[in-house]
Amino acid sequence: MNTTPEPVVLDDPGTPAGTPGPKASADRTFDGGGEMGALMRSFDWSKTALGPVSGWSQALKTMVGVLLRSPSAMYLTWGPQLVQLYNDAYRPIMGAKHPEVMGQAAKESWAEVWHLVEPSFAGPMAGKPVMWSDNRALLVDRKGFLEETYFRAAFGPVPDETTASGIGGVLAVSTETTEQVYGERQRKTLREIATRAAGSRSPEQACATTAATLAENVSDVPFCLFYLLSKDGKEARLVAESGFGPGSGPANPEVIDLTASPASAVGWPLASTVGTQALTVWKDLAEWFGELPKGGWSQSPRMAIAVPLASPDRPHPYGVMIAGVNPHRELDESYEGFFELVAGQVVTAINAGALARAHADAERDRTWLFAQLMQAPVSVCVLSGPELVFSLANPLALQMGNRKEMVGKSLRAVYPELEADSPIFQVYEGVFSTGVPFVTEEFGVAIDKGNGPEDQFFKFTAQPIRDVSGKVTDVMAVSIDITAQVLARRRIESLVGELRQADQRKDEFLATLAHELRNPMAAISMALSMLESSGGDPITSAGYQATARRQMQSLVRMVDDLLDISRITRGTVELRKERTSLAALVHNAASVTRAAVEARGHRLEVMAGAGAFPVDADATRIEQVVVNLLNNAIKYTDPGGTLSVRLEREGVPGTAEAVLRVKDSGRGIPADMLDKIFDLFVQVVPSLDRTAGGLGLGLTLVKRMVELHGGTVRAHSDGPGSGSEFEVRLPLAPEELPGAQNAEVLASPQPALTAPRRVLVVEDMEDVRNIFEAFLANLGHEVSTAVDGPQGVAKILELLPDVSFVDVGLPGFDGYEVARRVRASPGGDQLYLVALTGYGGPETKVKVKAAGFDLHITKPIDASEVAKLVSNSRA
């Protein structure tokens, strides 16, 4: 600056520089230099050790010119007294010392740090330059308190030939680095807190780590206290500190009651900081607590700052950090900002810790849960993420789907056999996306367990699993395999249906049975009336008698069938098995039905392979089987049909079977009825088939009888109109019967009349007794009768007949008693006794046997059976 020097009048009368000098310097020594130039020009240098400017050496003048024109902070001391001069840039460093210190001896103006800085002047005065770094604090009194300051400076000697030593003074070029030092110190502390507090597991730990870190920066934080609020927010508890050490006192109480009135409050007035969540500064601490921890300083902090540990997402702060303020530092925005950053980092650590804890808890819970689920007694799976990848599948789950591995695979990959839109996929995806659980008592899905997709049924629930934020992360599925139960239930349902049908069939049957029984009875009753009115005409009578007998036989057959069915059903059928020729039985059956075949104009062909076809069988029953099949063929074929019976041998000896096929050219059987016709009361066309004289019992009897003989029976038909074929298979006995016997049986199907026998009939009912007597006498036998028990015993023992027929219901004593007495009498055990009973139940059989009878016949009596029995009674 090139301005004309002008006298400067300063308002402040207290400043020496304000006093106008006796004369303004006329030379250009102080040209330029702004405020300091003006001050120097107006300064009365004659009062200083430098003397009037006119006496200054050229070196001094030159240096002052350099100083005033320099934009950098410069400071010059001159002469042995070190009189100081400084420029505009240096002025702020002087603070409140300026302007009094202009022209003063350095020793006076820097009195408080002279012991530290003196060598920086002495050295250059002796010709050696001195460097200052910024690593030492100078407590400079320039703001009304001793301020912690830092400088970087170079002190250099200024030559002056006019002096004895050749050195005129010292020039210092310096920069204040106080802010940089503060900044670096704070950054270091903040960095440390960030690293150390980051892994804190609890708010307490975050505070403790921070307090410990702050203890390493005692310059900025002489002491600190961390208080955390109780859950109800009513009190604050001390959790960490620095500077105080163990124990507690008025300034570091363990608990601060936040509800106490300000008057009775103990410790720090935290309530307002907590309430407003704003930073609070407390001054004049000495009045509250006296001495406080000083940190690195020799003075106790005068002020403290309280910063709430507040998180923006929480209505209340976690607590409050209280920190002592460095007594040598101004609490400006940057210093306050530092405390706020510290508190902010504590909050960040607490929040992160809470989150980490929640995650850790969740992870631990999950691990525990998974361990439990692996052992669950039901199938459990956990599927994770939108792709539904199995993260758990317990052994039962693997077993249920017959999979080796599921974990790590997606649901769709584990069940490739399911359609892309299978409901099971929709269920899982729905639970994952909506978070709504799915529960069902029965869920059906066709899973391939190795034999192609099969229906499986599950009791099934799918539940969402959420993370700490509530987001659905997995779906847990629990299933119980109820396939067996469902299939059983379905079987039961179908069985119940079948039973209902069977029951219905039985009802229908019973309703028609009465009617069916009435048909032959009506015919018999009519035939009897006609006989009465026939006037004894032998030809007419014979016709009526034949009708009555036929109808009677039909009645007897029906009742016999019913009784047989009932016995078979109750398992009380007794087979009298003996080695028999099946070929002979077939021929017998054919001849029994021949009359009926001829009556309908059918042609019957009987073809039997060579040999007797020996079977171990109850001959009567097996003959009945063949007769039943033949009768059906006759009935269900329109007149003029072709019937055949074929007997063949199949298989190798040992397992050889006799195969009997009864075939007709009749109406045939629909395919869906082929199995059912063997069931009780089943008829293909009930209305028609009943008219044909059946009750739907015949084939049931055939099947049961054949099965009782270890054989099978099956029906074949190519459908309605195509005829039917029934195939009976019976195991052949290992050895053939001697051929001769075969031939004989075949040759004589009808029993021939034999020698007369002596027969006794013990029967109280006159009609029966008379018919019996007439019938046997007719066959040429010698017949006697008795009417009651005692007479029966007497006559048997007296006549010793070849056969005695004894009715069990007799007057005097009953038939059982007759047998017992006869057997007890001498020679009585050699006699042949036959019991006649109306009922053939098991109890009766037992009684008959116990009484000593040889044989038991149930009424109505089959005349041909009686005839056969009598003729065979004595060899």
Ligand code: ADP
């Ligand atoms: P039914 O007393 O009615 O003949 P079955 O048990 O012997 O009773 O036969 C059952 C039903 O099977 C018959 O009602 C008839 O509908 C059918 N059926 C049996 N044998 C034949 C056959 N040879 N041809 C056609 N249908 C037959």
